[in-house]
Amino acid sequence: MNEKIFREYDIRGIAENDLNDHSVMQISLAFGTLALRKDVKKIAIGRDCRPSSTRIFDIFKNGIISLGIDVIDLGIITTPILYYSLFNLDIDGGVMITASHNPTEYNGFKAAIGTEVLSSSQIQALKNIILANDFHPKDKDGKLTKNNIIDRYTEDLIKNINIRKNIKVGVDCANTPVGLFARKVFESAGCETFPLFENPDGTFPNHHPDPSVEENLSSLKNLVISKKLDLGVSFDGDADRIGIIDDKGNLVYSDIVLAILAKSILLDLPNSKIIGEVKCSKVLFDEIRKNGGIPLMWKTGHSNIKRKIKEEKAPLAGELSGHIFFSDKHYGYDDAIYAALRFVEILSNYDNKLSIILHDIPKMFSTPEIRLDFPEDRKFQIVDDLADELKKLKSEYSLINIDGIRIENLNSWGLVRASNTQPALSIRFESNSEESLEKIKNEVLNLLEKVSGIKCKF
Numbered sequence: 001m002n003e004k005i006f007r008e009y010d011i012r013g014i015a016e017n018d019l020n021d022h023s024v025m026q027i028s029l030a031f032g033t034l035a036l037r038k039d040v041k042k043i044a045i046g047r048d049c050r051p052s053s054t055r056i057f058d059i060f061k062n063g064i065i066s067l068g069i070d071v072i073d074l075g076i077i078t079t080p081i082l083y084y085s086l087f088n089l090d091i092d093g094g095v096m097i098t099a100s101h102n103p104t105e106y107n108g109f110k111a112a113i114g115t116e117v118l119s120s121s122q123i124q125a126l127k128n129i130i131l132a133n134d135f136h137p138k139d140k141d142g143k144l145t146k147n148n149i150i151d152r153y154t155e156d157l158i159k160n161i162n163i164r165k166n167i168k169v170g171v172d173c174a175n176t177p178v179g180l181f182a183r184k185v186f187e188s189a190g191c192e193t194f195p196l197f198e199n200p201d202g203t204f205p206n207h208h209p210d211p212s213v214e215e216n217l218s219s220l221k222n223l224v225i226s227k228k229l230d231l232g233v234s235f236d237g238d239a240d241r242i243g244i245i246d247d248k249g250n251l252v253y254s255d256i257v258l259a260i261l262a263k264s265i266l267l268d269l270p271n272s273k274i275i276g277e278v279k280c281s282k283v284l285f286d287e288i289r290k291n292g293g294i295p296l297m298w299k300t301g302h303s304n305i306k307r308k309i310k311e312e313k314a315p316l317a318g319e320l321s322g323h324i325f326f327s328d329k330h331y332g333y334d335d336a337i338y339a340a341l342r343f344v345e346i347l348s349n350y351d352n353k354l355s356i357i358l359h360d361i362p363k364m365f366s367t368p369e370i371r372l373d374f375p376e377d378r379k380f381q382i383v384d385d386l387a388d389e390l391k392k393l394k395s396e397y398s399l400i401n402i403d404g405i406r407i408e409n410l411n412s413w414g415l416v417r418a419s420n421t422q423p424a425l426s427i428r429f430e431s432n433s434e435e436s437l438e439k440i441k442n443e444v445l446n447l448l449e450k451v452s453g454i455k456c457k458f
Contacts, residue, residue: 001026005108006127008120008420009303012099012108015052019107024056028063030129031095031111033136034122036067038113040092044147046074046082047097048238049177050202052107056097060109061144068139073146076177076200078239079110080335084153086115087331101210101236104203110238115331117303120420154185160329161341163190164348169340170194170232170245172220174209175201178239178337189341194227196220209236211243212321212369214251221249230347231354233340240302241322242336244343246354255280256361257343258318259287264346265315265328266293275308275317275325277301278403279369279428282413283362299403301420302334320369320428365437366430372456376423383418383425385451386444412440416448 001023005013011027013019019027035043045061047053053076061071074085082096093113099106111118118126129135169191173179179198186193196219197206207216211234220232224245232245244252255276262274262284270292276284277300285295298308302323309317315328324339325332350357374382387405390397397407404417404426412431419426429444431437445456 001130003127003131006123008123009117009301010100010108010110011123011126012102012106012421014105015050015056015099015107016105019052019056021055021059024059025063026130027109027126028060029067029135030126031109032064032067032069033129033134034125035069035093035113036136038092040069040113042070042072042091042142044072044074044082044085044089044091044094045097046077046079046085046094048078048099048202049076049175049200050099050104050107053097053202056107060095060097065142065144066138067136068142070142071144073144074149075146076180077150078177078337080240080333080337081149081153082110083112083331083333083335084156085147085149086112088152088156089147089149096238098238100238101208101212101241103208117306119303119307150181154181154188157185157335157338157341158189161189161345163341163345166190166192167231167344167348168192168194168227168229169344170196170220170223170227170229172196172211172217172223172232172234172243173198174211174216174235174237175199175204175206176209176235176237176239178235182235182337185337185341186344189344191344194223194229196223204237211236211241212254214368217243217245217251220245225249231344233336233343235336236322239336240334242324242339243322244340246358248355250355252354252358253281253320253366254318254322254324255284255320256358257339258316258324259284259361260346260357261318261324261339261342262288262293262316263291264342266291269315269328272316273312273314275305275312275314277305277319278400278406278415278417279320279426280318281364281366281430282408283364287361297400297402297406300417300426306333362432364430364432365434367428367437367441370427371419371422371424372427374418374423374425374452374454378452379418379423379425382448382452383416386416386448389447389451407440407444412436414440414444416444
């Protein structure tokens with residue numbers, strides 16, 4: 001078995017190689033073993049629409065049932081629907097078969113026991129159960145039942161949404177399972193809806209399902225401009241990440257989306273803690289503070305943020321990648337459809353277009369998240385070495401080491417962190433001018449080359 005599929009936040013690999021029939025059965029028995037040690041008796045399982053998902057589901061549920069655990073088959077759904085089931089069905093956990101935004105040949109698992117997604121250490125525990133062949137003995141078979149929960153979930157989504165005027169929304173379903181119900185949700189909420197690529201097709205024939213990459217949003221941009229829509233929304237492969245296009249066809253970075261959401265929430269919940277991960281703009285944290293909130297910077301990763309939002313009793317959290325988490329009027333997990341509805345609700349309270357509203361947010365110059373290939377066995381040490389070098393220099397920058405190393409001064413910041421999912425460093429820079437952006441970028445990359453001996457160009 002390829003041990004690298006057991007990652008920081010989930011299990012993911014090439015479906016026909018890393019997740020062949022034997023490997024899937026072992027993962028199933030390992031999860032069932034871990035679940036039984038937590039007194040789990042019944043779980044829900046959902047899957048996305050990838051060509052490999054039905055095969056993987058059939059094998060995985062057979063392994064779970066063989067250990068005496070009952071299974072509820074939720075069918076083809078999104079990851080947020082799986083999360084919803086954890087709070088609204090009589091179950092003790094759940095598993096979503098998905099590779100999120102990865103290409104069609106990938107697949108994987110996102111899993112939870114109780115209402116908590118598995119931690120990094122629990123994912124490693126699954127691997128160790130397999131390596132030690134430490135499976136729970138097979139028992140009398142559990143029961144398999146089906147539950148079509150989509151209607152119940154969609155009703156729950158809109159129960160507290162109040163859209164005050166007609167908003168014209170382009171909805172790019174990206175041939176993912178969200179196409180099964182997105183049109184109905186937005187229309188039921190009162191939006192004039194213009195859908196794209198509704199038919200679920202795990203080969204993703206129209207574009208790659210990653211809304212954080214601007215080139216994937218060209219069809220949505222064209223739709224928004226040609227139909228004169230108020231905004232466009234798009235989703236990743238399992239609909240837990242959102243992308244938003246304004247009325248001019250411009251991508252709105254998710255940390256700025258989060259700033260707009262935070263301002264609205266803080267009107268009703270002043271002094272609340274709002275969480276952003278380390279790749280988020282300084283503007284986000286400044287805007288939270290300006291609007292009467294308490295900004296908290298935290299580690300990247302949906303499982304890290306889910307635990308932090310619960311620990312801090314924060315009403316809202318988010319990541320640059322498009323994961324947005326509401327515990328305000330919701331359950332504390334990341335759901336892109338729900339985030340879109342909340343955003344449209346806010347927009348309906350303004351007379352101005354979204355592009356005009358964005359003028360009130362300070363303009364910064366930034367790079368997108370950049371990934372530079374670095375050796376897997378050196379990437380964490382290189383970040384430590386960079387931090388040591390920065391400390392020696394006693395530079396103008398302050399250092400934040402929540403997750404990797406983030407350096408800041410009044411005008412600029414830069415982040416270098418080891419990716420938890422790839423042999424790479426994740427890097428981002430931001431400043432209040434193009435000149436200072438180039439300055440911090442060159443300073444950090446030169447130091448990175450010095451400590452690593454690897455040429456750093458992008």
